[in-house]
Amino acid sequence: MSKSKETPLMKQYNSIKARYPDALLLFRVGDFYETFGEDAIKASKILGIVLTKRANGQASHIELAGFPHHSLDVYLPKLVRSGLRVAICDQLEDPATAKGIVKRGVTELVTPGVTFNDKVLEGKNNNFLLSVHQEKENYGIVLLDVSTGEFFMTEGNSHKLKQLVDNFKPTEIIYQRKKNLPFEISSYSFQLEDWAYQFDYAYEKLTQHFKTNSLKGFGVEDLRLGIVAAGAVFSYLVDDTHHKLLDHISGIQRLPQDTFVEMDQFTIKNLEIIVGANNSSVSLLNILDQSLTHMGGRMIRRWLLMPLKDIKVINRRLSLVRYFLNNPKVTTSLKEELKGISDVERLLGKLAGERISPKEFGYLRDSLVKYLNIEQILLSEKNIDLKSLGEFKDTRETINLLINQLNEDLPVALAKGNVIKEGVSEELDRLRSLKENGKEYLENLCLKESEKSGIPSLKIDFNNVFGYYLEVRNTHKDKVPQEWVRKQTLVNAERYITEELKEYESQILGAEEKISVLESELYKKLNAEVKKSLLEIQHNTRIIATIDSLISFAEVAQENYYTQPHLDESKTIEITEGRHPVIEKQLPLGEVYVSNSVYLDDKNQQILMITGPNMAGKSALLRQTALIVLMAQIGSFVPAKNAKIGIVDKIFTRVGASDNLSKGESTFMVEMNETASILNNISERSLILLDEIGRGTSTYDGVSIAWAIAEYLHEHPTCPKTLFATHYHELNEMTGSFKRIKNFNVSIKELKDSIVFLRKLVAGGSEHSFGIHVAKLAGMPVSLTQRAEQILKTLENKDVRKDLKNRTKMLTEENMQLSFFQLDDPVLENIREEILKTDLNTLTPIEALMKLNHIKKMIGG
Numbered sequence: 001m002s003k004s005k006e007t008p009l010m011k012q013y014n015s016i017k018a019r020y021p022d023a024l025l026l027f028r029v030g031d032f033y034e035t036f037g038e039d040a041i042k043a044s045k046i047l048g049i050v051l052t053k054r055a056n057g058q059a060s061h062i063e064l065a066g067f068p069h070h071s072l073d074v075y076l077p078k079l080v081r082s083g084l085r086v087a088i089c090d091q092l093e094d095p096a097t098a099k100g101i102v103k104r105g106v107t108e109l110v111t112p113g114v115t116f117n118d119k120v121l122e123g124k125n126n127n128f129l130l131s132v133h134q135e136k137e138n139y140g141i142v143l144l145d146v147s148t149g150e151f152f153m154t155e156g157n158s159h160k161l162k163q164l165v166d167n168f169k170p171t172e173i174i175y176q177r178k179k180n181l182p183f184e185i186s187s188y189s190f191q192l193e194d195w196a197y198q199f200d201y202a203y204e205k206l207t208q209h210f211k212t213n214s215l216k217g218f219g220v221e222d223l224r225l226g227i228v229a230a231g232a233v234f235s236y237l238v239d240d241t242h243h244k245l246l247d248h249i250s251g252i253q254r255l256p257q258d259t260f261v262e263m264d265q266f267t268i269k270n271l272e273i274i275v276g277a278n279n280s281s282v283s284l285l286n287i288l289d290q291s292l293t294h295m296g297g298r299m300i301r302r303w304l305l306m307p308l309k310d311i312k313v314i315n316r317r318l319s320l321v322r323y324f325l326n327n328p329k330v331t332t333s334l335k336e337e338l339k340g341i342s343d344v345e346r347l348l349g350k351l352a353g354e355r356i357s358p359k360e361f362g363y364l365r366d367s368l369v370k371y372l373n374i375e376q377i378l379l380s381e382k383n384i385d386l387k388s389l390g391e392f393k394d395t396r397e398t399i400n401l402l403i404n405q406l407n408e409d410l411p412v413a414l415a416k417g418n419v420i421k422e423g424v425s426e427e428l429d430r431l432r433s434l435k436e437n438g439k440e441y442l443e444n445l446c447l448k449e450s451e452k453s454g455i456p457s458l459k460i461d462f463n464n465v466f467g468y469y470l471e472v473r474n475t476h477k478d479k480v481p482q483e484w485v486r487k488q489t490l491v492n493a494e495r496y497i498t499e500e501l502k503e504y505e506s507q508i509l510g511a512e513e514k515i516s517v518l519e520s521e522l523y524k525k526l527n528a529e530v531k532k533s534l535l536e537i538q539h540n541t542r543i544i545a546t547i548d549s550l551i552s553f554a555e556v557a558q559e560n561y562y563t564q565p566h567l568d569e570s571k572t573i574e575i576t577e578g579r580h581p582v583i584e585k586q587l588p589l590g591e592v593y594v595s596n597s598v599y600l601d602d603k604n605q606q607i608l609m610i611t612g613p614n615m616a617g618k619s620a621l622l623r624q625t626a627l628i629v630l631m632a633q634i635g636s637f638v639p640a641k642n643a644k645i646g647i648v649d650k651i652f653t654r655v656g657a658s659d660n661l662s663k664g665e666s667t668f669m670v671e672m673n674e675t676a677s678i679l680n681n682i683s684e685r686s687l688i689l690l691d692e693i694g695r696g697t698s699t700y701d702g703v704s705i706a707w708a709i710a711e712y713l714h715e716h717p718t719c720p721k722t723l724f725a726t727h728y729h730e731l732n733e734m735t736g737s738f739k740r741i742k743n744f745n746v747s748i749k750e751l752k753d754s755i756v757f758l759r760k761l762v763a764g765g766s767e768h769s770f771g772i773h774v775a776k777l778a779g780m781p782v783s784l785t786q787r788a789e790q791i792l793k794t795l796e797n798k799d800v801r802k803d804l805k806n807r808t809k810m811l812t813e814e815n816m817q818l819s820f821f822q823l824d825d826p827v828l829e830n831i832r833e834e835i836l837k838t839d840l841n842t843l844t845p846i847e848a849l850m851k852l853n854h855i856k857k858m859i860g861g
């Protein structure tokens, strides 16, 4: 298609689209946003809107799909959520006055990581954009939530980068073109040109933005790579996505390498901190978050991902939780206020970008009034603990401005009018009264004309075509005075205008237009005024979010009988009667969670070797220990009678490969890889949970590896505290030679034909696994479990390790003698083959059960 055949509109479209090849372009035409070509095909699929074709010049056609401009809020989130960048191209001049084709340009580029849209954002979750800058093995990393203005910077190796990506789950990652990330990511990503990654450029961009001479005040001056990554973010926001008004990004917080407890993705998943098993919502976050504001919700989530190591800071939080628990009256009145607070952080983002709607401005005003009330409540309490919250900054002037200038009830759109209060501007008041009185005048004029002309049913009305008019029903047509000008004839009536009518009309309409112009000017001015207090409001908002989070902890503690943990610098963890905070809430009615005590230190009891039958509660015990430590280190009370926690700096958990098989991700290799990464990173304050490590391979391999790992941890100079759950009773032998390994088991009571789970952790090893018993519970056929018992007896008969060959031989002979099978010859032959080809040296108990099940199927069972 030659360019000359393009219509002028399509020519304009193509030139704009050429600048945004990676984005879906929403092209404003009149009252519609249109998409063309490939974009239209995509949009129609995602949005379920009709795809049509329109002429594109003389010879060709192009696909077209569009929606009314006022539905942008409905459709935009759907496009962004489906992982698209969306460029919004608006009309930059009034079509009514434009000469030739209307000027158009992209006013905003919305991407998964750069959006202010409430429908794309999740209230209690940050929406992070992550920017990376790599030099050799080092990475500068920044995380920015552009909707709230939170901005974090750090540096580290690829391990650190992976950890941040895993923990904060950014919705978008940006990095330099021609470079690769060191691992696969599932987030949306975008690559920027090389020039955006220069230190001097970045430094200047940042100091310009923060209006400072240096970055020293933020404590990030030495993070050269981090600064480059941050510069790239600003370049992306300002130049690529057209977000120039970013005053709400008011500072950078350094994410120090070693301030927070290190937890990898597997640990966060395995401990079900944010998301429950099988993606259910019952997670630790779910239990702990009873916050009343979105800011509080986001804070608790962040705290959970970044537990503290500084006892002073933890104790400050704990004292406040205790205060809120002990002062229910104060807490109740604070909660009353918190309930009415909107998402101020995000409202400030909109205020900075001058995109806050009148209704939202009203929410900001009402929230700030609540801030004042909260400040008053706290001031009237002379408690020393409350001091640690910090002092509120004075924003009274701004609040008064909002109260005095904005009407009580506010519309969603400024164009609807009635936003600015009476008394703010004399001119506005004058125009409003003209508009109101003018209307009254017209009503009177209608009455006067009716009397004068003797037309009783004379009506005055308005339409967009010819403005105000008088309407006369046909029966009175003959009474119409000569000077009236007829404008329209309807079936039953005629419409007229008069000179006087037109004169007042122009005054009224003029007033309306002037009102709207003046009101937007005043609104803009108000926006600019309030923006001056942005930093103060942000400061106060952090206090509010902290109060909300800690009250939430107090409420949860009260509801679930949690106690205040004691933290110290020792290397001992002593939990008395601890419980699992999530499982205890999910037990069937009538069942009570059995509490357990755990003691670990680096001198005498470093590794607990925990055995016990399947389903006894080993995993629950391991996880509850880590969760109690984690809760304590975020400043929450804990589900235990008493907890003394020597600060932990890393929590590692690994679960034997077969536990993950259903997710299709786990091989023995993965299990070993992950365990290796633990062993290479341990510290003297690490807490390690190993749940059936080694079971992804044959019994002998498994026992040997598990044994070697336990031995390695025991001999390691850091003596990391470890809970080791295993089915291999052989490991109970270790305690003889390794003095800091202690045997425990989760007890059961054996009845004649069954067992009862007591769920109590007791000292000593356990005898056997009861796997067959669990198979019975699971409803395996009786003949199968009977046979499994027989096999087990044979295998256990003597020391298997010494003459295994004989045992298996015995087993196969035994099997062939089974008279009760009464098989046809070919079936018998197949079974014989099946058994003979089985290598019992590598068969795990579960595989043995599966094999039996298979054999049972062969005989039609």
Ligand SMILES: Nc1ncnc2c1ncn2[C@@H]1O[C@H](COP(=O)(O)OP(=O)(O)OP(=O)(O)O)[C@@H](O)[C@H]1O
Pocket (backbone or CB within 6 Å): 583, 592, 593, 594, 595, 612, 613, 614, 615, 616, 617, 618, 619, 620, 621, 759
């Ligand atoms: N202390 C407890 N009090 C009450 N119920 C418990 C307790 N511990 C565990 N349970 C219940 O028992 C179930 C099984 O526990 P868990 O998964 O910890 O067993 P396990 O010993 O690790 O089993 P397996 O070896 O098969 O993985 C849990 O889902 C929970 O419902």
